[in-house]
Amino acid sequence: xxxxxxxxxxxxxxxxxxxxxxxxxxxxxxxxxxxxxxxxxxxxxxxxxxxxxxxxxxxxxxxxxxxxxxxxxxxxxxxxxxxxxxxxxxxxxxxxxxxxxxxxxxxxxxxxxxxxxxxxxxxxxxxxxxxxxxxxxxxxxxxxxxxxxxxxxxxxxxxxxxxxxxxxxxxxxxxxxxxxxxxxxxxxxxxxxxxxxxxxxxxxxxxxxxxxxxxxxxxxxxxxxxxxxxxxxxxxxxxxxxxxxxxxxxxxxxxxxxxxxxxxxxxxxxxxx
Amino acid sequence: xxxxxxxxxxxxxxxxxxxxxxxxxxxxxxxxxxxxxxxxxxxxxxxxxxxxxxxxxxxxxxxxxxxxxxxxxxxxxxxxxxxxxxxxxxxxxxxxxxxxxxxxxxxxxxxxxxxxxxxxxxxxxxxxxxxxxxxxxxxxxxxxxxxxxxxxxxxxxxxxxxxxxxxxxxxxxxxxxxxxxxxxxxxxxxxxxxxxxxxxxxxxxxxxxxxxxxxxxxxxxxxxxxxxxxxxxxxxxxxxxxxxxxxxxxxxxxxxxxxxxxxxxxxxx
Numbered sequence: 001x002x003x004x005x006x007x008x009x010x011x012x013x014x015x016x017x018x019x020x021x022x023x024x025x026x027x028x029x030x031x032x033x034x035x036x037x038x039x040x041x042x043x044x045x046x047x048x049x050x051x052x053x054x055x056x057x058x059x060x061x062x063x064x065x066x067x068x069x070x071x072x073x074x075x076x077x078x079x080x081x082x083x084x085x086x087x088x089x090x091x092x093x094x095x096x097x098x099x100x101x102x103x104x105x106x107x108x109x110x111x112x113x114x115x116x117x118x119x120x121x122x123x124x125x126x127x128x129x130x131x132x133x134x135x136x137x138x139x140x141x142x143x144x145x146x147x148x149x150x151x152x153x154x155x156x157x158x159x160x161x162x163x164x165x166x167x168x169x170x171x172x173x174x175x176x177x178x179x180x181x182x183x184x185x186x187x188x189x190x191x192x193x194x195x196x197x198x199x200x201x202x203x204x205x206x207x208x209x210x211x212x213x214x215x216x217x218x219x220x221x222x223x224x225x226x227x228x229x230x231x232x233x234x235x236x237x238x239x240x241x242x243x244x245x246x247x248x249x250x251x252x253x254x255x256x257x258x259x260x261x262x263x264x265x266x267x268x269x270x271x272x273x
Numbered sequence: 274x275x276x277x278x279x280x281x282x283x284x285x286x287x288x289x290x291x292x293x294x295x296x297x298x299x300x301x302x303x304x305x306x307x308x309x310x311x312x313x314x315x316x317x318x319x320x321x322x323x324x325x326x327x328x329x330x331x332x333x334x335x336x337x338x339x340x341x342x343x344x345x346x347x348x349x350x351x352x353x354x355x356x357x358x359x360x361x362x363x364x365x366x367x368x369x370x371x372x373x374x375x376x377x378x379x380x381x382x383x384x385x386x387x388x389x390x391x392x393x394x395x396x397x398x399x400x401x402x403x404x405x406x407x408x409x410x411x412x413x414x415x416x417x418x419x420x421x422x423x424x425x426x427x428x429x430x431x432x433x434x435x436x437x438x439x440x441x442x443x444x445x446x447x448x449x450x451x452x453x454x455x456x457x458x459x460x461x462x463x464x465x466x467x468x469x470x471x472x473x474x475x476x477x478x479x480x481x482x483x484x485x486x487x488x489x490x491x492x493x494x495x496x497x498x499x500x501x502x503x504x505x506x507x508x509x510x511x512x513x514x515x516x517x518x519x520x521x522x523x524x525x526x527x528x529x530x531x532x533x534x535x536x537x538x539x540x541x542x
Contacts (some may be wrong), residue, residue, distance in 0.1 A: 052447060073451050077449070083443070090473075091473075
């Protein structure tokens, strides 16, 4: 299950050129964070992954299939996409109906749907809300319902658009645990985010975009500590990296973004003194 | 569905702030002009005067430099125009002795053209009049501020809603919804997952807007004054002359002239 983006250009009908020659390969089981300023083309890029937008030039291959040669519904089965705002998709009378919606669209049998819904509500701690209207839930819970409604069909690739917006610290931590869990199952996870601290904690592969192009692509700890590249994209260093840059201790590695790793380094240094 | 809704259907209602001789005209005068074209289009049931009315709008479009959006909004009306044409031809066919005469075709064509003239003149008006201008015109016409504000807000939010509808469509398509699938009834039902989030978010947005307005002391003073005042200028008087001329010619022709038909030129009975 590989996602390949080959020199993709994309313009909206309004004439705005959102992507100007993007090439990217996401391998099976990878965890990728797409970062960049507003209007850098992040969401436009990930919308190419399930065919919601088709390239005006270049091509996107999902497991070898060109997205222009198939329907969104067909690709959606392998590439699940959770939108930023859950209110853009919730419409059912109950949470379980909401989760079953996609499963019905994909034509699963009734008993399979029942099992999948059961599995999804348990996975995201929504079992007590099964019969509740999604509109009665809090913002964080609605976001979880939206996530559950996509996870229900167990897609191999999961795209999350701004998953941390409007989430408190605990919910973010739950989300991180959840992504780790998906990773151990070998799922590919792609997140679009502004949240530097969240990315620093997860330490995925980072794809940094600016003005419709990819300007940096590599390990999170290398890119999120590259002051020059980040400054050009108006991104601040993660706090741990800021501390390390500020301390500027000789012999210390520059590319540290993980709190635990930082603690170990400092501890060793202090013990030696 | 390949067309991006946000970029096409509602384009005629999306206002771009530009300055042109037409954009700068007084909205009240423009509205009177639209009404005059309306009256003329209703009075004439023949193709030739309707063609003249149609062509009369073109200089306005070119002066305002809105030809692209204008053509797009006409294209949007194409389906309905075709529908009107077919219904008229069929209607005349069944009521007038099951014969397709030249008159039959011409009358149907005139009805369709009348519709197109109405659409195009309205679209020119909306393409060249900002919601602010429109609200101002309503206010100076002694419409209570609450109503004119509600109206301008509604107009302003149409493109926002269109964009939101597009996002919702994308979100549901990503969950395997296929809008074009199934028979007629099924296709209508396919839109439920799009309409419900759209309505819910519109209501939510309106409540938020109300709160934001109240927190900024909306309606605190009874005697509002406007930063911009509408004033009739040279261009407006020129338009007034055109309106008077148009109405005079229309009424004269309607009462005293026998308007020639296309078929009489071509030698049909």
